[in-house]
Amino acid sequence: MAKRIGKRTIRFDKPPAILASAAIVGEKEGQGPLGTFFDVVSQDSHFGQKSWELAESEMQKKTIALAAEKAGVQLSGLDCILAGDLLNQCVGSSMASVEAHVPFLGLYGACSTMAQGMAVGAALIDGGAVRKAAAAASSHFCSAERQYRFPLAYGGQRPPTAQWTATASGAAVLAESGSKVQITHAVFGEMVDMGVKDANNMGSAMAPSACDTLEHLFEDTGTKPTDYDRILTGDLANVGADLLVTLLRDDGIDITPVYSDCGSMLYGEDQDAHAGGSGCGCSAAVICGHILREMEEGRLKKVIFAGTGALMSPTSIQQGQSIAGICHAVVIERK
Amino acid sequence: MAKRIGKRTIRFDKPPAILASAAIVGEKEGQGPLGTFFDVVSQDSHFGQKSWELAESEMQKKTIALAAEKAGVQLSGLDCILAGDLLNQCVGSSMASVEAHVPFLGLYGACSTMAQGMAVGAALIDGGAVRKAAAAASSHFCSAERQYRFPLAYGGQRPPTAQWTATASGAAVLAESGSKVQITHAVFGEMVDMGVKDANNMGSAMAPSACDTLEHLFEDTGTKPTDYDRILTGDLANVGADLLVTLLRDDGIDITPVYSDCGSMLYGEDQDAHAGGSGCGCSAAVICGHILREMEEGRLKKVIFAGTGALMSPTSIQQGQSIAGICHAVVIERK
Numbered sequence: 001m002a003k004r005i006g007k008r009t010i011r012f013d014k015p016p017a018i019l020a021s022a023a024i025v026g027e028k029e030g031q032g033p034l035g036t037f038f039d040v041v042s043q044d045s046h047f048g049q050k051s052w053e054l055a056e057s058e059m060q061k062k063t064i065a066l067a068a069e070k071a072g073v074q075l076s077g078l079d080c081i082l083a084g085d086l087l088n089q090c091v092g093s094s095m096a097s098v099e100a101h102v103p104f105l106g107l108y109g110a111c112s113t114m115a116q117g118m119a120v121g122a123a124l125i126d127g128g129a130v131r132k133a134a135a136a137a138s139s140h141f142c143s144a145e146r147q148y149r150f151p152l153a154y155g156g157q158r159p160p161t162a163q164w165t166a167t168a169s170g171a172a173v174l175a176e177s178g179s180k181v182q183i184t185h186a187v188f189g190e191m192v193d194m195g196v197k198d199a200n201n202m203g204s205a206m207a208p209s210a211c212d213t214l215e216h217l218f219e220d221t222g223t224k225p226t227d228y229d230r231i232l233t234g235d236l237a238n239v240g241a242d243l244l245v246t247l248l249r250d251d252g253i254d255i256t257p258v259y260s261d262c263g264s265m266l267y268g269e270d271q272d273a274h275a276g277g278s279g280c281g282c283s284a285a286v287i288c289g290h291i292l293r294e295m296e297e298g299r300l301k302k303v304i305f306a307g308t309g310a311l312m313s314p315t316s317i318q319q320g321q322s323i324a325g326i327c328h329a330v331v332i333e334r335k
Numbered sequence: 336m337a338k339r340i341g342k343r344t345i346r347f348d349k350p351p352a353i354l355a356s357a358a359i360v361g362e363k364e365g366q367g368p369l370g371t372f373f374d375v376v377s378q379d380s381h382f383g384q385k386s387w388e389l390a391e392s393e394m395q396k397k398t399i400a401l402a403a404e405k406a407g408v409q410l411s412g413l414d415c416i417l418a419g420d421l422l423n424q425c426v427g428s429s430m431a432s433v434e435a436h437v438p439f440l441g442l443y444g445a446c447s448t449m450a451q452g453m454a455v456g457a458a459l460i461d462g463g464a465v466r467k468a469a470a471a472a473s474s475h476f477c478s479a480e481r482q483y484r485f486p487l488a489y490g491g492q493r494p495p496t497a498q499w500t501a502t503a504s505g506a507a508v509l510a511e512s513g514s515k516v517q518i519t520h521a522v523f524g525e526m527v528d529m530g531v532k533d534a535n536n537m538g539s540a541m542a543p544s545a546c547d548t549l550e551h552l553f554e555d556t557g558t559k560p561t562d563y564d565r566i567l568t569g570d571l572a573n574v575g576a577d578l579l580v581t582l583l584r585d586d587g588i589d590i591t592p593v594y595s596d597c598g599s600m601l602y603g604e605d606q607d608a609h610a611g612g613s614g615c616g617c618s619a620a621v622i623c624g625h626i627l628r629e630m631e632e633g634r635l636k637k638v639i640f641a642g643t644g645a646l647m648s649p650t651s652i653q654q655g656q657s658i659a660g661i662c663h664a665v666v667i668e669r670k
Contacts, residue, residue, distance in 0.1 A: 001336060001462060001463040002462055002463040002464040003463060004414070004463070004466065008438065010463075010464045010465075051654050053650055053651065053654065054654070054656075079339070079523075080523050084443065086424070087648065087650070088423040088424070088648040088649070088650060089421070089423070089443065089445065089646070089647065089648035089651075090443040090646075091646065091647065091648045091650070091651045091656075094526060094646035094659055094661075095651065095656065095659075097526065098526045098528050098646075098659045101525055101526075102525060103343065103522075103523035103524060103525050104523070104524065104525065104526050104661060105442075105444075105451065105455065105523060106442065106443035106444050106451075106646070107440075107441065107442060107443065108419065108424065108425040108441035108442065108443045109440075110424065116440065116441075120440065120455065120459075123458075123459055123462055123464035123465075124455075124458055124459070124462065126462055126463075126464070127336060127337055127458055127459065127461055127462015127463060127464060128336040128337040128338060128339070128345075128461075128462060129337040129339075129345045129458035129461070129462060129521070130345075130458075130523075131339065147650075186464070187438075188414075188415050188438035188439070188440060188465075189438060189439065190436055190437060190438050190439065191429060191432065191433045191436075191439050193433050311424070311425075311426065311429035311433075311441070312424065312426065313422065313423040313424035313426045314423070315388055315422070315423060315426070315482075316388065316424075316426045316430065319386050319388065319389070321426075321430065324429055324430075324433045326429075326439060
């Protein structure tokens with residue numbers, strides 16, 4: 001059973017285990033500073049498919065299959081797949097898992113989707129509804145550019161606050177037991193809307209929600225930032241991460257000794273990604289390819305993964321609506 | 336704790352209670368045979384807003400607020416809202432709940448979203464992760480027409496197999512206890528893709544998944560159709576419902592004595608809705624406005640609500656992809 005502690009935090013009495021994880025990324029992501037951590041760096045941005053949308057679903061499908069293989073679990077041994085992406089009606093994820101013949105729960109949390117899937121998946125396992133589950137998320141630069149902004153050939157300019165949608169996918173297999181790496185706590189995020197209307201500045205739209213979730217997590221668990229080896233948000237990128245540090249510092253909390261943002265980590269400074277990476281696949285790949293590997297190998301013991309999403313659509317932006325941020329978090333510990 | 340029984344069914348040992356529910360619909364839905372059951376029939380399809388998308392979110396927001404009011408629960412007393420809709424990036428739901436200041440889990444299950452929210456919400460409550468939650472879903476004819484098909488002014492023709500997207504929203508407040516009406520079982524659906532590529536025949540695309548989920552539910556629980564007072568799918572509409580009856584009959588199961596489809600129930604034959612209603616709000620409003628009221632008042636004791644979704648997007652259809660169906664189910668009993 002899960003227990004509610006404090007105002008918002010869920011503590012798992014039998015912390016669900018992360019049996020294995022996998023990450024598959026595109027060429028640009030493979031050339032970044034984390035390139036060597038990813039399981040597969042595809043030189044073919046089409047992933048052998050005839051459209052960008054099918055490319056994204058193929059990437060996510062392969063990532064889930066690889067995570068299951070590493071976990072020693074058949075796909076048919078999963079009680080459900082929890083997955084989402086940025087494509088309209090989340091078709092990247094539904095097309096990815098339609099052939100798995102496994103119960104499917106579609107999620108939409110924008111770039112917080114991986115954290116949402118891990119949080120909900122862990123709660124379902126801890127509560128006995130599900131024994132083994134895969135959480136997955138993906139994004140593809142080309143499918144996202146087409147849908148949100150312009151045809152690639154248009155060559156539209158991007159301001160420095162803009163983020164680069166990662167071609168990346170991450171998946172993690174969760175189970176009742178079987179690994180020292182476990183999800184011990186979760187916080188479901190509240191939306192926070194501070195009135196940001198600029199879709200090229202999503203870091204600023206999301207930072208207040210990350211601040212809200214992290215402050216509740218610290219308070220509910222009676223912990224401070226340095227009780228964790230790493231605190232990772234994803235994906236605030238450089239602009240949003242700076243803002244989060246400032247917001248927390250205003251409230252007397254200094255996360256800088258242990259803080260990184262997945263969007264800031266994915267690309268090198270010479271990679272022309274502006275403020276940094278974004279897209280559901282960015283934090284999914286950084287967590288599943290890099291961070292969970294560090295935990296499996298014992299170099300990290302206690303981590304917060306706080307996934308941040310910008311809840312908007314091209315239509316809502318065109319209609320002048322502001323962008324609500326949301327941040328779902330999990331605490332992952334190596335026991 | 337939840338227990339897995341059989342291959343796919345989740346049985347809740349402490350069945351979560353449905354404290355209250357509410358449904359708000361548009362004018363056309365109010366003129367249908369169920370019109371008197373809905374809490375509010377709005378004569379203003381704009382719901383006082385300046386765009387169809389804002390109209391939909393306003394309708395969902397009011398529905399959640401009304402369900403909470405009927406349950407005697409402050410919005411701030413909810414541990415989370417689980418909600419989804421058909422709009423790109425699910426903005427109908429995020430805009431509806433941004434001011435609630437309550438943790439938010441965005442779901443995407445197309446027309447199965449209400450059932451998915453009730454199933455996941457019940458599992459989270461039963462497992463202790465959440466104490467009180469609202470599950471909600473909505474759709475709006477005008478926002479859906481613009482997004483999926485044509486500007487309304489175009490006046491495009493529709494074939495007889497097409498369904499009419501309901502302007503409707505339903506919400507239910509779930510809690511650990513407090514009502515005789517309880518969710519006793521849930522089944523998370525698997526996607527079933529039989530190759531249907533016609534977005535104007537979604538009933539046929541979804542019926543096989545409803546067949547799959549219902550057959551597992553009967554087998555896992557050792558029950559037969561007549562053990563239930565009503566079995567409701569939503570929204571297969573007339574074409575899909577006929578197909579479901581045939582598919583189940585081929586496997587020796589006759590649901591006809593107790594079977595209805597929410598999409599077939601919502602509109603009268605004279606209302607020009609073609610095969611019947613659809614949209615996340617259709618089954619949400621029929622269940623939350625009509626069926627749960629019948630249960631509260633004791634006229635129905637044991638019901639299956641099997642929400643069906645067609646997992647596709649305009650892009651996937653344009654690219655020639657087939658439509659996967661999915662069906663999430665809950666068993667609701669009056670103890």
